[in-house]
Amino acid sequence: MFITAISKKLKITTRAIRHYEEIGIINSKRLENNYRYFDQVNVDKLKFLVRARKLGFSLEECKELILLFENDNRRSEHVREIAKNKLKSIKKQITDLKDLEKSLKWLVLKCPGDNKPDCPIIDELAKG
Amino acid sequence: MFITAISKKLKITTRAIRHYEEIGIINSKRLENNYRYFDQVNVDKLKFLVRARKLGFSLEECKELILLFENDNRRSEHVREIAKNKLKSIKKQITDLKDLEKSLKWLVLKCPGDNKPDCPIIDELAKG
DNA sequence: GTATACCCTTACGTTAAGGTCAATATGTTT
DNA sequence: AAACATATTGACCTTAACGTAAGGGTATAC
Numbered sequence: 001m002f003i004t005a006i007s008k009k010l011k012i013t014t015r016a017i018r019h020y021e022e023i024g025i026i027n028s029k030r031l032e033n034n035y036r037y038f039d040q041v042n043v044d045k046l047k048f049l050v051r052a053r054k055l056g057f058s059l060e061e062c063k064e065l066i067l068l069f070e071n072d073n074r075r076s077e078h079v080r081e082i083a084k085n086k087l088k089s090i091k092k093q094i095t096d097l098k099d100l101e102k103s104l105k106w107l108v109l110k111c112p113g114d115n116k117p118d119c120p121i122i123d124e125l126a127k128g
Numbered sequence: 129m130f131i132t133a134i135s136k137k138l139k140i141t142t143r144a145i146r147h148y149e150e151i152g153i154i155n156s157k158r159l160e161n162n163y164r165y166f167d168q169v170n171v172d173k174l175k176f177l178v179r180a181r182k183l184g185f186s187l188e189e190c191k192e193l194i195l196l197f198e199n200d201n202r203r204s205e206h207v208r209e210i211a212k213n214k215l216k217s218i219k220k221q222i223t224d225l226k227d228l229e230k231s232l233k234w235l236v237l238k239c240p241g242d243n244k245p246d247c248p249i250i251d252e253l254a255k256g
Numbered sequence: 257g258t259a260t261a262c263c264c265t266t267a268c269g270t271t272a273a274g275g276t277c278a279a280t281a282t283g284t285t286t
Numbered sequence: 287a288a289a290c291a292t293a294t295t296g297a298c299c300t301t302a303a304c305g306t307a308a309g310g311g312t313a314t315a316c
Contacts, residue, residue: 002293002294003293003294004293004294013273013274014293014294015273015274015275016272016273016274018295018296019272019273019274022296023272033280033281033282033294033295034280034281034294034295035281035282035293035294035295036294036295044254047254048253048254051252051253051254052253053272055228055231055232055253056225056228056232058271058272059271059272059273060271065250065253068247068250069250069253069254071245072245073245074245074247074250075242075243075244075245076239076240076241076242076243076244076245076246076247076249076250077240077241077242077243079239079247079249079250080236080239080240080241080247080249081241083232083235083236083239083249084236086232087229087232087233087236090225090228090229090232091229093221093225094222094225094226094229097184097218097221097222097225098222100183100184100218101215101218101219101222103183104183104184104211104214104215104218105215107211108208108211108212108215111204111207111208111211112204112205112208113204113205113208113209114203114204114205115203115204115205116203116204117199117200117201117202117203117204118204119196119202119204119207119208121204121207121208121211122193122196122197122202122204122207124179125176125179125180125183125193125197126172126175126176126179126197130262130263131262131263132261132262132263141304141305142263143303143304143305143306144303144304144305146264146265146304147303147304148303151303161263161264161311161312161313162263162264162265162311162312163262163263163264163312164263164264181303186302186303187302187303188302
Protein backbone atom coordinates (compact mmCIF):
# COMPACT_ATOMS: atom_id res chain seq x y z
CA MET A 1 0.00 0.00 0.00
CA PHE A 2 1.02 3.56 -0.62
CA ILE A 3 1.25 6.13 2.10
CA THR A 4 -1.98 7.95 1.29
CA ALA A 5 -4.00 4.74 1.22
CA ILE A 6 -2.76 3.78 4.67
CA SER A 7 -3.22 7.24 6.05
CA LYS A 8 -6.86 7.08 4.99
CA LYS A 9 -7.32 3.58 6.31
CA LEU A 10 -5.82 4.38 9.70
CA LYS A 11 -7.09 7.94 9.81
CA ILE A 12 -3.74 9.52 10.41
CA THR A 13 -1.83 11.97 8.25
CA THR A 14 0.89 11.02 5.81
CA ARG A 15 3.05 13.45 7.67
CA ALA A 16 2.62 11.44 10.85
CA ILE A 17 3.56 8.21 9.12
CA ARG A 18 6.73 9.74 7.69
CA HIS A 19 7.50 11.09 11.12
CA TYR A 20 7.25 7.63 12.68
CA GLU A 21 9.62 6.35 10.04
CA GLU A 22 12.03 9.22 10.53
CA ILE A 23 12.42 8.41 14.20
CA GLY A 24 12.76 4.74 13.50
CA ILE A 25 9.57 3.33 14.96
CA ILE A 26 8.31 1.83 11.72
CA ASN A 27 9.84 1.20 8.33
CA SER A 28 8.85 0.70 4.73
CA LYS A 29 10.26 -0.49 1.47
CA ARG A 30 11.02 1.85 -1.38
CA LEU A 31 9.93 1.30 -4.94
CA GLU A 32 12.07 2.30 -7.90
CA ASN A 33 10.55 5.76 -7.92
CA ASN A 34 11.45 6.16 -4.25
CA TYR A 35 7.83 5.94 -3.13
CA ARG A 36 7.25 4.21 0.16
CA TYR A 37 5.59 0.85 -0.04
CA PHE A 38 4.05 -0.74 3.04
CA ASP A 39 3.53 -4.48 3.12
CA GLN A 40 1.21 -6.24 5.54
CA VAL A 41 3.82 -6.49 8.27
CA ASN A 42 4.45 -2.77 8.17
CA VAL A 43 0.77 -1.95 8.05
CA ASP A 44 0.19 -4.16 11.08
CA LYS A 45 2.98 -2.42 12.94
CA LEU A 46 1.45 0.93 12.12
CA LYS A 47 -1.95 -0.26 13.29
CA PHE A 48 -0.36 -1.41 16.52
CA LEU A 49 1.30 1.97 16.90
CA VAL A 50 -1.91 3.89 16.31
CA ARG A 51 -3.73 1.81 18.90
CA ALA A 52 -0.96 2.26 21.44
CA ARG A 53 -0.98 6.00 20.85
CA LYS A 54 -4.71 6.06 21.50
CA LEU A 55 -4.04 4.38 24.81
CA GLY A 56 -1.86 7.32 25.73
CA PHE A 57 1.57 5.83 25.20
CA SER A 58 4.27 8.22 24.00
CA LEU A 59 6.15 7.42 20.82
CA GLU A 60 9.11 6.31 22.94
CA GLU A 61 6.87 3.91 24.82
CA CYS A 62 5.29 2.75 21.57
CA LYS A 63 8.74 1.97 20.27
CA GLU A 64 9.37 -0.22 23.27
CA LEU A 65 6.00 -1.94 22.94
CA ILE A 66 6.57 -2.66 19.27
CA LEU A 67 9.90 -4.25 20.07
CA LEU A 68 8.07 -6.50 22.51
CA PHE A 69 5.33 -7.08 19.96
CA GLU A 70 7.95 -8.36 17.55
CA ASN A 71 9.91 -10.32 20.10
CA ASP A 72 8.62 -13.85 20.49
CA ASN A 73 10.76 -14.31 23.57
CA ARG A 74 9.16 -11.43 25.44
CA ARG A 75 7.93 -11.87 28.98
CA SER A 76 4.43 -10.60 29.60
CA GLU A 77 5.59 -9.12 32.90
CA HIS A 78 7.72 -6.72 30.88
CA VAL A 79 4.71 -5.51 28.89
CA ARG A 80 2.63 -5.34 32.03
CA GLU A 81 5.26 -3.20 33.72
CA ILE A 82 5.13 -0.61 30.95
CA ALA A 83 1.35 -0.51 31.09
CA LYS A 84 1.38 -0.24 34.87
CA ASN A 85 3.78 2.69 34.75
CA LYS A 86 1.58 4.43 32.23
CA LEU A 87 -1.44 3.78 34.38
CA LYS A 88 0.33 5.27 37.35
CA SER A 89 1.22 8.45 35.49
CA ILE A 90 -2.30 8.77 34.15
CA LYS A 91 -3.70 8.42 37.64
CA LYS A 92 -1.42 11.18 38.83
CA GLN A 93 -2.49 13.41 35.98
CA ILE A 94 -6.11 12.83 36.88
CA THR A 95 -5.49 13.63 40.53
CA ASP A 96 -3.66 16.81 39.63
CA LEU A 97 -6.35 17.92 37.22
CA LYS A 98 -9.07 17.20 39.77
CA ASP A 99 -7.31 19.45 42.25
CA LEU A 100 -7.23 22.21 39.66
CA GLU A 101 -10.85 21.62 38.83
CA LYS A 102 -11.83 21.94 42.46
CA SER A 103 -9.99 25.22 42.92
CA LEU A 104 -11.27 26.69 39.69
CA LYS A 105 -14.84 25.60 40.36
CA TRP A 106 -14.79 27.32 43.70
CA LEU A 107 -13.37 30.52 42.25
CA VAL A 108 -15.86 30.62 39.38
CA LEU A 109 -18.65 30.09 41.86
CA LYS A 110 -17.46 32.93 44.06
CA CYS A 111 -17.04 35.42 41.23
CA PRO A 112 -20.14 37.54 40.60
CA GLY A 113 -19.34 37.83 36.89
CA ASP A 114 -20.78 41.30 36.47
CA ASN A 115 -19.51 44.56 35.00
CA LYS A 116 -17.73 45.69 38.14
CA PRO A 117 -14.00 45.28 38.78
CA ASP A 118 -14.23 43.47 42.12
CA CYS A 119 -13.25 39.89 41.45
CA PRO A 120 -12.47 37.10 43.91
CA ILE A 121 -10.49 35.29 41.27
CA ILE A 122 -8.10 38.18 40.81
CA ASP A 123 -7.97 38.66 44.57
CA GLU A 124 -7.06 35.04 45.11
CA LEU A 125 -4.29 35.16 42.55
CA ALA A 126 -2.95 38.42 43.94
CA LYS A 127 -3.09 37.65 47.61
CA GLY A 128 0.04 38.22 49.67
CA MET B 129 15.54 42.06 44.44
CA PHE B 130 17.85 40.14 42.14
CA ILE B 131 16.71 37.29 39.99
CA THR B 132 18.12 34.48 42.10
CA ALA B 133 16.57 35.83 45.28
CA ILE B 134 13.16 35.93 43.66
CA SER B 135 13.55 32.53 42.09
CA LYS B 136 14.27 31.11 45.54
CA LYS B 137 11.41 32.99 47.11
CA LEU B 138 8.89 31.90 44.50
CA LYS B 139 10.45 28.49 43.89
CA ILE B 140 10.82 28.90 40.18
CA THR B 141 13.98 28.87 38.05
CA THR B 142 15.80 31.97 36.91
CA ARG B 143 15.35 30.63 33.40
CA ALA B 144 11.59 30.73 33.82
CA ILE B 145 11.72 34.33 35.01
CA ARG B 146 13.88 35.39 32.07
CA HIS B 147 11.52 33.56 29.80
CA TYR B 148 8.52 35.41 31.16
CA GLU B 149 10.37 38.63 30.52
CA GLU B 150 11.40 37.56 27.02
CA ILE B 151 7.81 37.03 26.00
CA GLY B 152 6.69 40.24 27.61
CA ILE B 153 4.57 38.99 30.51
CA ILE B 154 6.62 40.67 33.18
CA ASN B 155 9.36 43.25 33.18
CA SER B 156 12.28 44.47 35.27
CA LYS B 157 14.63 47.37 35.58
CA ARG B 158 18.30 47.11 34.74
CA LEU B 159 21.12 48.28 36.99
CA GLU B 160 24.33 49.78 35.63
CA ASN B 161 25.94 46.35 35.41
CA ASN B 162 22.99 45.15 33.34
CA TYR B 163 21.64 42.99 36.17
CA ARG B 164 17.86 42.71 36.37
CA TYR B 165 16.31 44.41 39.34
CA PHE B 166 12.76 43.62 40.44
CA ASP B 167 10.87 46.11 42.57
CA GLN B 168 7.79 45.26 44.64
CA VAL B 169 5.39 45.81 41.75
CA ASN B 170 7.27 43.39 39.54
CA VAL B 171 7.62 40.84 42.30
CA ASP B 172 3.88 41.00 42.92
CA LYS B 173 3.20 40.47 39.24
CA LEU B 174 5.45 37.46 39.23
CA LYS B 175 3.71 36.06 42.28
CA PHE B 176 0.39 36.48 40.53
CA LEU B 177 1.79 34.74 37.49
CA VAL B 178 3.13 31.81 39.48
CA ARG B 179 -0.23 31.33 41.21
CA ALA B 180 -2.09 31.49 37.90
CA ARG B 181 0.28 28.93 36.39
CA LYS B 182 -0.38 26.63 39.34
CA LEU B 183 -4.07 26.89 38.55
CA GLY B 184 -3.30 25.54 35.11
CA PHE B 185 -3.50 28.72 33.06
CA SER B 186 -1.20 28.91 30.03
CA LEU B 187 1.25 31.77 29.75
CA GLU B 188 -1.01 33.39 27.17
CA GLU B 189 -3.91 33.19 29.60
CA CYS B 190 -1.71 34.45 32.39
CA LYS B 191 -0.80 37.44 30.26
CA GLU B 192 -4.47 38.22 29.84
CA LEU B 193 -5.18 37.75 33.54
CA ILE B 194 -2.31 40.05 34.47
CA LEU B 195 -3.67 42.75 32.18
CA LEU B 196 -6.98 42.43 33.99
CA PHE B 197 -5.17 42.39 37.32
CA GLU B 198 -3.62 45.72 36.42
CA ASN B 199 -6.76 47.20 34.91
CA ASP B 200 -8.92 48.94 37.48
CA ASN B 201 -11.73 49.19 34.95
CA ARG B 202 -11.97 45.44 34.44
CA ARG B 203 -15.31 43.65 34.61
CA SER B 204 -15.35 40.55 36.77
CA GLU B 205 -17.40 38.75 34.12
CA HIS B 206 -14.38 38.96 31.86
CA VAL B 207 -12.18 37.23 34.42
CA ARG B 208 -14.89 34.69 35.16
CA GLU B 209 -15.18 33.84 31.47
CA ILE B 210 -11.49 32.99 31.26
CA ALA B 211 -11.71 30.81 34.35
CA LYS B 212 -14.82 29.09 33.08
CA ASN B 213 -13.18 28.23 29.76
CA LYS B 214 -10.19 26.82 31.60
CA LEU B 215 -12.51 24.78 33.78
CA LYS B 216 -14.22 23.37 30.75
CA SER B 217 -10.98 22.27 29.13
CA ILE B 218 -9.78 20.73 32.38
CA LYS B 219 -13.00 18.76 32.67
CA LYS B 220 -12.52 17.41 29.19
CA GLN B 221 -8.96 16.40 29.95
CA ILE B 222 -10.16 14.54 33.02
CA THR B 223 -12.81 12.68 31.05
CA ASP B 224 -10.31 11.69 28.39
CA LEU B 225 -7.78 10.50 30.93
CA LYS B 226 -10.39 8.50 32.79
CA ASP B 227 -11.25 6.66 29.60
CA LEU B 228 -7.60 5.80 29.13
CA GLU B 229 -7.32 4.76 32.75
CA LYS B 230 -10.25 2.41 32.39
CA SER B 231 -8.84 0.70 29.30
CA LEU B 232 -5.38 0.38 30.77
CA LYS B 233 -6.64 -0.92 34.10
CA TRP B 234 -8.53 -3.65 32.36
CA LEU B 235 -5.51 -4.65 30.28
CA VAL B 236 -3.15 -4.69 33.24
CA LEU B 237 -5.62 -6.83 35.13
CA LYS B 238 -5.90 -9.32 32.31
CA CYS B 239 -2.17 -9.67 31.77
CA PRO B 240 -0.63 -12.49 33.82
CA GLY B 241 2.71 -10.66 34.09
CA ASP B 242 4.85 -13.76 34.08
CA ASN B 243 7.91 -14.85 32.12
CA LYS B 244 5.93 -16.21 29.18
CA PRO B 245 5.33 -14.31 25.94
CA ASP B 246 1.54 -14.57 25.85
CA CYS B 247 0.20 -11.14 26.65
CA PRO B 248 -3.35 -9.81 26.36
CA ILE B 249 -2.02 -6.28 26.19
CA ILE B 250 0.00 -7.01 23.08
CA ASP B 251 -2.90 -9.01 21.65
CA GLU B 252 -5.28 -6.14 22.18
CA LEU B 253 -2.97 -3.64 20.50
CA ALA B 254 -2.31 -6.02 17.62
CA LYS B 255 -5.81 -7.21 16.96
CA GLY B 256 -7.15 -7.01 13.41
C1' DG C 257 44.94 36.51 42.86
C1' DT C 258 41.96 33.09 42.69
C1' DA C 259 37.80 30.82 44.32
C1' DT C 260 32.87 31.04 44.45
C1' DA C 261 28.64 32.78 43.64
C1' DC C 262 26.32 35.50 41.33
C1' DC C 263 24.81 37.69 36.67
C1' DC C 264 24.40 38.16 31.40
C1' DT C 265 23.22 36.64 26.30
C1' DT C 266 22.80 33.39 22.57
C1' DA C 267 21.05 29.48 20.92
C1' DC C 268 19.82 24.72 20.37
C1' DG C 269 16.97 20.64 22.65
C1' DT C 270 12.56 18.75 24.26
C1' DT C 271 7.13 16.20 22.55
C1' DA C 272 4.40 14.78 18.83
C1' DA C 273 3.30 16.04 15.44
C1' DG C 274 1.09 20.01 11.83
C1' DG C 275 2.13 23.40 8.14
C1' DT C 276 4.26 24.64 4.10
C1' DC C 277 7.61 24.40 0.43
C1' DA C 278 9.89 23.30 -4.01
C1' DA C 279 11.26 19.55 -6.59
C1' DT C 280 10.13 15.19 -8.79
C1' DA C 281 6.94 11.46 -10.42
C1' DT C 282 2.88 9.59 -12.31
C1' DG C 283 -1.41 9.52 -14.83
C1' DT C 284 -4.79 11.62 -17.86
C1' DT C 285 -6.27 14.79 -21.47
C1' DT C 286 -5.76 17.25 -25.47
C1' DA D 287 4.36 15.58 -27.29
C1' DA D 288 2.79 19.04 -24.32
C1' DA D 289 -0.27 20.44 -20.72
C1' DC D 290 -2.36 19.58 -16.65
C1' DA D 291 -3.84 17.30 -12.25
C1' DT D 292 -2.59 14.63 -8.63
C1' DA D 293 1.02 12.10 -5.49
C1' DT D 294 5.11 11.84 -3.26
C1' DT D 295 9.56 13.28 -1.66
C1' DG D 296 12.72 15.65 1.94
C1' DA D 297 13.49 19.75 4.41
C1' DC D 298 12.67 23.34 7.23
C1' DC D 299 9.34 26.18 10.40
C1' DT D 300 6.07 26.26 14.27
C1' DT D 301 3.88 25.02 18.69
C1' DA D 302 4.58 25.48 24.98
C1' DA D 303 7.35 26.42 28.48
C1' DC D 304 11.07 26.22 29.58
C1' DG D 305 16.05 23.00 30.12
C1' DT D 306 20.64 23.03 29.23
C1' DA D 307 24.96 24.38 27.81
C1' DA D 308 28.53 27.52 26.04
C1' DG D 309 31.10 31.48 26.89
C1' DG D 310 31.85 35.47 29.43
C1' DG D 311 31.19 39.68 32.90
C1' DT D 312 30.95 41.10 38.08
C1' DA D 313 31.38 41.07 43.14
C1' DT D 314 32.93 39.58 47.49
C1' DA D 315 35.80 36.69 50.41
C1' DC D 316 39.99 34.52 51.61
